[in-house]
Amino acid sequence: MAERKKKLVKTIKVDVDKCNGCRACEVICSAFHAAPRYSSNNPARSRIRVIRDPMKDIYVPVYAGENARAECLGRDKYVIDGKEYEECAFCRSSCPSRDLFKEPDSGLPLKCDMCESDPELEKPLCVQWCQVDALTYGEREEEAEEEAEPGDVEVGVESLVDTYGWEKVMETVTRLSISKKD
């Protein structure tokens, strides 16, 4: 039986009780992603942001995830250990409802890339810079989704040609390529 492929999943566990809101993680993340690297730092460009409400002792480090093109219509408030967290406090999306996770100059969405670099870092920099262990790095292996074998693609093309004819298929592929370049 063919062995299923594995993929490496990187995770960062966030302990909101340990975070003291120092924002060192924001500083190092924005410096790492500056161009050239480490030439500047600006938390507004960071891919981790700390939701802070010192009066309520609330500090929530949040990693930038996927971009959402529309606002949520319903929102939740969480109360944990007697602390009420604001709506959107745990949300990782850049979305039209707030300025978080948007590149300040271009407005383009930012996303955590786990400090992708070559050679790879032993741990993401925000984890390394957090002095109180509020961020813990972990890795695990998961079975990867089966990818279509090239053979499957060939069979698919053949059946399209059988159904619509070679000329029609080529005409559609050419049209798609042109519209993708536009």
Ligand code: SF4
């Ligand atoms: S570096 Fe650690 S303690 Fe400081 S804000 Fe970030 S997560 Fe919180």
Ligand code: SF4
């Ligand atoms: S893992 Fe790297 S890219 Fe992601 S938030 Fe932390 S410092 Fe930024």
